[in-house]
Amino acid sequence: MTTNEIEFHEESEKLKENLQKIEALSTRFAAALAQKKPIRHALQAPGEDFFASSAAAYWQKTFNSPGEMFEHQIEFWGKTLRHAIEAQQSFLTQGTAPADNSPKDPRFRNPLWDTHPYFNYIKQQYFLTAKALEQSIDKLEGLDPQTQRRVEYFTRQMIDMMAPTNFLATNPDALERAVETEGQSLVDGLENMIRDLERNNGELVVTLSDPDAFTVGENLGTTEGGVVFRNRMFELIQYKAVTEKAYEIPLVIFPPWINKFYILDLKPENSLIKWITEQGFTLYVVSWVNPDLSFADVGMDTYIEDGFLTAIDQVRSLSGQDKINVVGYCIAGTTLSLTLSLLKQRGEDKVNSATFFTALTDFSDQGEVGVFLDDDFVDGIEEEVADKGVMGSLYMARTFSYLRANDLIYTPAVRSYLLGTAPPAFDLLHWNGDSTNLPGRMAVEYLRGLCQGDQFAGEGPGFPVLGTHLRIEEVEVPLCAIACETDHIAAWRSSYRGMRKMGSKDKTFILSESGHIAGIVNPPSKKKYGHYTNDDWPEDPTEWQAGATRHDGTWWFRWGEWLASRSGKKKPAPALGDSSHPVLADAPGTYVIARPTL
Structure with missing residues (x-):
């Protein structure tokens, strides 16, 4: 037998072996699909109307x-x-x-x-x-x-x-790779697909990042700190000071509870949390619980009363300051504005300044995500949570993914299933796949009253909660808003309109380049995205942008200067916790890694 004949024989054997593997995997594939639970039609497509x-x-x-x-x-x-x-x-x-x-x-x-x-x-x-x-x-x-x-x-x-x-038959990359690997890429792709089905109970959700590459608390969310308070809704993390002196007025960040807070603390080189401590601020961050079925009763009132107001009071107690600075990101920014309105009505002067990251308060224009906010989809969500008690993380994750389907669904699926490549070790994509559940009552109140009804910023008595109606013009504290130019979740023009309606006479609006995440997680070292400023507040946001000045680099330093001017004097940096707030766990805490069973 010649050398060429030997090589051909070996290649044929490898191809034959791979075809047998594919046949064997078909049984496992069928078993994985059998795990799939029925999903109500209203959650999968627009209504018949x-x-x-x-x-x-x-x-x-x-x-x-x-x-x-x-x-x-x-x-x-x-x-x-x-x-x-x-x-x-x-x-x-x-x-x-x-x-x-x-x-x-x-x-x-x-x-x-x-x-x-x-x-x-x-x-x-x-x-x-x-x-x-x-x-x-x-x-x-x-x-x-x-x-x-x-x-x-x-x-x-x-x-x-x-x-x-x-599709395999019309993708030259996939066909070339299949030939080059004697069918091994197809075997690997099928195995990748089956693993995704098995991980998600029969739902095909493509894995975006290597699931074994990151562990929260080990190589993500590693900024040093400790949990100094815990209740049913959240853990309060205080981060260790890295400067000898710190500003006397502390800062507490309220991240969205749709995803997890460590988006602000992925790795040291792109951690906003680490950067804030390096600027001399005493920083607290709320880590929200990932709800299970026992949280079906939780509504917007619970997040305000047991979340925002409780965290504000705990930080005031820890710092000895009557007033503190606060940040709200995305849905937490929306809820922060409700909280500020409620504090105004109650005559409680507890907040010194407020910053909003990509937050919507005016929902008259819902932006790209608005295609999922009509009654057909919201009715389906309402039926789902009435039945289950919570809105599973799958639905929100899938919705946001379809807003960028080529980037977050089809391209990763082609790489994984047609080319048979392993998902990359990418911290941002790992976080993106680490989504959370939503309490049923809260989800419906948010979707009906705010997204659809625009009750906080629109016409009418206001958003009903805690026995009163909250209005956007009652937000009167000094505020800074950061919106993102290509944000597909919180459209910057809508964010601008909401901030413009607030009653504060001390307002700053910053428009960052890029989107909902990259525009916020934009560390100075990257020198990647610039930002825009304009001291005027014309009614038309497009007019604001036309008159704005573009600045190279991140907005972090500009905001840091704004915050420093509202953070009082510097004094010796505080230790973690105090006698009434002992450290309960090291950062990033326990809630962020919990995976409740539904």
């Missing part, structure tokens, strides 16, 4: 503007036919791919998309079809702006889902 109104609007546009619709159809079929003929000629002559004017897209990096007639044909036809779909739904007649926005969003979802890069 949405589809009916969209279809009616499409046909109305067709009847009212038949010339425009026929023009689009003729243009599409003409380009499709011409493209098919050009591709056929390339195949027959074994020439290069025909002229390609399709848009640049990072999903189509492989040179074969441009040079090989088959793959180029598929790519160009995909973009032609995508454009035709977008043209067909442009400015549908009889739809309100919100429904039009939803039609465009869900059409884009279908376009992204059907991209040829998402």
Whole structure:
């Protein structure tokens, strides 16, 4: 037997072995799928009314503007036919791919998309079809702006889902790798998919980061500190001072309870928590509990009374200060504004200044996430929490992922399942997958009263809670708001409008480049994203941006100066806790690593 024959025999044996592995894995795959629990239809797709109104609007546009619709159809079929003929000629002559004017897209990096007639044909036809779909739904007649926005969003979802890069037979990267590895990449990809199904009880949720690469408290969330208070809702972490002297007025950060607080303390080089302590501030951070079924009774009132107000009082007691500085991030910023309104009504002057990170208080324009805030989805959530008591972490995580489906679903799935590669060790993506549950009553109150009803900032008596109605104009403490330019969760223009409505006469608004996370976790060492400032508060946020000054680098130092001027004098830095607040656990505490069973 020759050397070539031996190599071919060995390769054939490897291919045969991999095919047998795939067959064996099929049994495990079926078992993993069998774990899947039924999910109510209202949580998976828009309601039937949405589809009916969209279809009616499409046909109305067709009847009212038949010339425009026929023009689009003729243009599409003409380009499709011409493209098919050009591709056929390339195949027959074994020439290069025909002229390609399709848009640049990072999903189509492989040179074969441009040079090989088959793959180029598929790519160009995909973009032609995508454009035709977008043209067909442009400015549908009889739809309100919100429904039009939803039609465009869900059409884009279908376009992204059907991209040829998402399928083995039409992805040159996956086919090349399968050939190179004698099918090993397909075996690895199937194993990756099965592991994801098994981790999520039959739900296919792609793992974004190596689950074994990070452990909270070991290589994430490692800034030194201790838990100095704990109740049912949260652990209060005090961080150890790293300067001899610290400002006398402490700072407490309220992170969102949709995710976990260590987004602000991923690694030392990008930790906002560590940076704050290095600037001489005495810092406390709330670590919210991850709710189980026993938290079904918890509402917005509980988060305000047993969360915000309790934490504020505990920090006042620990520091000996009558007034403290506070930060609210995302939904915690929304709730902080409610708390400040309540304190104003009660005549309690406990907050010296407030900072809001990417927080919405005016929901008149819900931004991109608004496509999930109509009654069809919210009704489904209300039914789910009435049945289960809590809103499982899967639903929120999936919702936010679909706002960036190519980045957070399809591209990672292609790498993992089609290419068979292991997920990367990426701290931010690890945090992104470490989501939490939401108490049922709280979720419904937030969605109905604030997101849908805009009761805090809109017309009417205010947001009802704790026996009163809270209004946005009652927020009168000095405030600083940081919003993010490409934020897909808390649109910066909506954040601006809310801050503008607040009653404070001392306001600062900073617009950071980038999105909901990267715009906030923007350490100086990266020198990556800049920020904008403008001392004026015109009614139109676009006018504010047009008149703003851009600054290189992070906003952290600008905010640090703002906070320092409202933090009093410096004095010897305090130790962790006191006699009535002993250290109960080292940071990052116990709540952040708890995984309740539902």
